[in-house]
Amino acid sequence: MKAVRPRLLVLAALGAVAALLCGCSTAAAVRVRPWQRATLADDTMNPGRDPLGSAMMEHVYFSREAASGGMGVGGSGCGCN
Amino acid sequence: MVRLQSLLKGAAAAAFAALATALPAQVAPGNAFPSLAAAGLTGGSLPDTAGKVVFVDFWASWCAPCKASFPVYSQLNAAYAGRGLVIVAVSVDESPSAYAAFVARLRPPFATLHDSTQKLVAQVQVPTMPTSYLVDRSGKVRFMHAGFHGDQTERDLRREIEALLGEKAPSP
Numbered sequence: 488m489k490a491v492r493p494r495l496l497v498l499a500a501l502g503a504v505a506a507l508l509c510g511c512s513t514a515a516a517v518r519v520r521p522w523q524r525a526t527l528a529d530d531t532m533n534p535g536r537d538p539l540g541s542a543m544m545e546h547v548y549f550s551r552e553a554a555s556g557g558m559g560v561g562g563s564g565c566g567c568n
Numbered sequence: 569m570v571r572l573q574s575l576l577k578g579a580a581a582a583a584f585a586a587l588a589t590a591l592p593a594q595v596a597p598g599n600a601f602p603s604l605a606a607a608g609l610t611g612g613s614l615p616d617t618a619g620k621v622v623f624v625d626f627w628a629s630w631c632a633p634c635k636a637s638f639p640v641y642s643q644l645n646a647a648y649a650g651r652g653l654v655i656v657a658v659s660v661d662e663s664p665s666a667y668a669a670f671v672a673r674l675r676p677p678f679a680t681l682h683d684s685t686q687k688l689v690a691q692v693q694v695p696t697m698p699t700s701y702l703v704d705r706s707g708k709v710r711f712m713h714a715g716f717h718g719d720q721t722e723r724d725l726r727r728e729i730e731a732l733l734g735e736k737a738p739s740p
Binding site for chain 1: 626628630631632633634660661662663666686689690694695696697698699715716717
């Protein structure tokens with residue numbers, strides 16, 4: 488009985504890992520497909536769409552952290568090309 | 569210890585097998601392109617593609633490179649439609665009004681249909697937006713273009729279309 492218990496535990500752990508991997512491998516859970524990115528490409532998803540607000544935030548960041556640049560990226564969220 | 573290793577290998581193999589079955593295969597050069605007629609495309613009539621070289625482009629109104637590609641496709645249509653090229657641009661827009669507005673604004677001279685249920689694009693599994701496929705006269709995908717890269721894509725397309733138009737149609 489003592490020899491069986493660790494084996495069962497290992498098997499249960501492996502089963503849980505396999506189930507987790509299977510769950511994560513479904514298409515819906517992994518990523519949004521290229522043709523499903525209309526919402527991501529919308530302008531409202533762009534955090535830098537307000538230039539004044541962005542400039543103010545950058546200024547605060549610069550003042551507090553003594554760092555500048557590296558804020559934001561070009562383009563929207565459609566991930567095209 | 570050996571037993572544990574074999575168990576771990578088995579679990580890893582099962583996980584990879586599950587991953588492989590969860591993702592449908594992408595349509596790639598060498599594969600037959602799915603039937604456009606059976607895809608339930610809306611927004612107009614499907615042009616006759618039998619025995620012709622078909623250029624299928626998947627686009628969306630929210631995709632900036634798609635917008636840049638349409639004038640180039642119009643030029644390709646003007647240059648090669650008379651020699652047997654058929655262009656079918658398939659919109660994957662979820663919003664019918666966005667699709668209609670895009671078409672009304674650009675007024676392309678080739679067929680622009682709507683995959684409103686996204687059935688065809690899910691079947692094809694495009695890797696990015698836009699993606700286009702050049703299908704030869706026998707219905708087999710010969711070239712695929714992921715994305716639109718301006719002059720480079722146009723040059724490649726012209727060379728490939730010339731090559732496919734030069735091939736003989738399969739005997740019925």
